[in-house]
Amino acid sequence: MSAELDIDDIDISDETANNNYEMVHQCSDLNNETDSEIVNDEIDSENVSAELDIDDKDISDEAVYYNYEMDNCNPNPCTNRGTCNLTESGYNCHCPILYNGTDCEIENNPCKNNPCSHGDCLITIVPPYYKCKCRHPYQPPTCTNATAACDPNPCLNGGTCVPTNGSTLFTCTCPELFRGERCEIGKDDCYTGNGATYQGHVSQTKTGQRCLYWNSHLLLSPRMILQMQRHDTHGIKEHNYCRNYGNDEQPWCFIQDATGRPKFDFCAVACCSQISEDQVSDKESECEDAVIQVNARNNDPPLLRIHQGEKTMIEENPWQASIQMRRRHLCGGSLIHPCWILTAAHCVSDGITESMLKVALGRTYIRRKEGVTFEVERIIVHKSYKVVNDTLYNDIALLKLKDHCAQQSDHIQTISLAENDFRPGTLCKITGWGKNEFGRFENQLKGAKVKLLNKNLCRKPEVYGNLLDDTMVCAGYLEKDSADACQGDSGGPLSCMKNGKHYLYGVISWGHGCGKKNKPGIYVNVTKFLDWIRTYIQ
Structure with missing residues (x-):
């Protein structure tokens, strides 16, 4: 850990789918006028170019992608907030105090x-x-x-x-x-x-x-507290007294x-x-x-959660995006390239146009002015996206950021796409600002661990029967009130780890209820759409 660990420098301060069938994993109801879902007006009027230190030169998409691919530090391979430095042979990681290893993946907890x-x-x-x-x-x-x-x-x-x-x-x-x-x-x-x-x-x-x-x-490991600043504002010092950081x-x-x-x-x-x-x-x-x-x-x-999830910080999930419409959080997404967001098709179809949407990156609290907000240049919905018998097929879409690409930081980073399937039983992570188990949209980003399930298990009659195809991933638990994605989480990431690195394996898509018995979440299998994705972002 580096000096950002200093307790005296810690910031401890603290619509679209209104279908006739029950698909509670879909995006937030745009007709819901509750104040809890309204995002501060001011963030939408921010000058994005002023926040992004990017040249205003006319650079083609191909050139941007080429530089991105050749940069061994983009995305940053160094975990635990390590700093990536380019070398002649590739890169090396400068690790914070208390971490070491090639990619800062080893924690030296004293x-x-x-x-x-x-x-x-x-x-x-x-x-x-x-x-x-x-x-x-x-x-x-x-x-x-x-x-x-x-x-x-x-x-x-x-x-x-x-x-x-x-x-x-x-x-x-x-x-x-x-x-x-x-x-x-x-x-x-x-x-x-x-x-x-x-x-x-x-x-x-x-x-x-x-x-x-x-x-x-x-x-130390989850770094729930060590990422924050201006701790004196909320009286967080070297003690264990209760406080209300995060406007809970x-x-x-x-x-x-x-x-x-x-x-x-x-x-x-x-x-x-x-x-x-x-x-x-x-x-x-x-x-x-x-x-x-x-x-x-x-x-x-x-706990305030996804559904049976826990609070998390954007630094732990810096690829997490909030897709917004009319100043409200609509769906989640993942930054897979500095210029591109991967999300669910049902979030951005049904008459939604580019001018209606904005994308927020680098944000832990959905109603705070933090991170960077982008307009959307292009929406690409998979041509085979369809809804059959209350089931979403090929539920995947891309959004291209307008004017500028994202500049990576501790709060904003791309996530690599999984190239191969992960084994059933693997614990992966879902994140989002969707409804918790009390039916409420929360302010702070939440995360939960879900287990990848065997497809044959999920095809049992009491689970989802023959609704699933090979482009879907089934993850979660069969017990009632278990961790699950829920309304408003759609489009967000299902990330799995391999050798200390996060990979985007799934896109939150659909399910019958939130945390219901025998109804785990269903996710788009990213590995089945790699060629389609690369057709557009290259």
């Missing part, structure tokens, strides 16, 4: 062997690139040696330390109006609105789990799940219900409503 015996291992940017945050009464530097449990007194705000079984165990008896493991939570520790300004000391989730530190080593429903944090991986969860922060005894603000009333809604569904894992 916390891997748990150097902090009774504490949390936190990532730093100076050698040895970690430090231990010890749990009382264990002492630094390695959290091995302990003092007496109650000497010194670990309880805050006048709390009384009571030793329990064992010399290092204790509980705090808190004075009135204080609570928490160490009496650190005061009577005014609550949030208003959605908690965007919350700066309190709650570090526990609604399910009673302890929050991870924001610079925990467990967040209420304060949240990361926890460690049963498999040891980080997981998003809402926090047990109280909502400020009153300004005074007889006055309740509108903002706080909304806050109360949000709490009621969350509690009403507390039997479900409180």
Whole structure:
């Protein structure tokens, strides 16, 4: 990891297809006027050429493609945000601190062997690139040696330390109006609105789990936090207090799940219900409503997702595109060439013209002014695209970006096309801004792992029968409420990894419901359309 890992420099601030059949994997309903789907007007009026450092010379498509093919650093082969440098023999990768290997694919996590015996291992940017945050009464530097449990007194705000079984165990008896493991939570520790300004000391989730530190080593691999900037805006420092980065429903944090991986969860922060005894603000009333809604569904894992997916960042999926119409997210897509987006035909057919569409790249939050927005020069729908018996065949299309091609960065990169089929059982990734399991379009990009399924399994009568052909990939799970793509995710990527590199294997296409039993997602098999794709982008 490089200096972008510095916790003090982290940005922790935070219509088309209205068919008569049920095809809920299709694009967002353009008649839905909800504010949650409207993209900020200002981004569409941005001067794209000003954002792209591209020569204004008249360069032919052939020349652009030729240079692209000859550039061993385009797309960037270096993973984990490594920098690609051209050499006479090809390229080499300059890897961030804590990563090495030919393509920066090897992670050197200094916390891997748990150097902090009774504490949390936190990532730093100076050698040895970690430090231990010890749990009382264990002492630094390695959290091995302990003092007496109650000497010194670990309880805050006048709390009384009571030793329990064992010399290092204790509980705090808190004075009135204080609570928490160490009496650190005061009577005014609550949030208003959605908690965007919350700066309190709650570090526990609604399910009673302890929050991870924001610079925990467990967040190193997914780099959920380490990509962000201006952390002081939302009070994210070297602590594990709940915050509402990303304009979510209420304060949240990361926890460690049963498999040891980080997981998003809402926090047990109280909502400020009153300004005074007889006055309740509108903002706080909304806050109360949000709490009621969350509690009403507390039997479900409180994640915001694709469908049973998790929050992700565009840096993790820099080829992800948002195809937009009338300032609303319509469908997903993948940047497969600096000038071309691959998507689903059903997203851009049925009378849609180039002037109606825009493409946003480099965006994690669909309603924020971030990334770059392009107009569309050309729509190419596969000539054999058709809908038969509620099934989409040859559901693939290309969009050519207008005026300028995309300049690659940490947030915008092309993805290579898979040349061969991946084996059934392979875990691949889907991403998008589509509906979650609560039927809501979310602001932040989401991702989920899905398993490639054997075609014979998916052709069973109780699954999809004889609807599938050889140009389709079946992926997901047969259990109810499993990870799946959903409405608004259409056209987005199904990416699989080989030798540490991502390949575009599928295009999100269709399915019967979202996460329904025996109804996994169906994807266009990109390997079956390689010749068609190359006919246009070469």
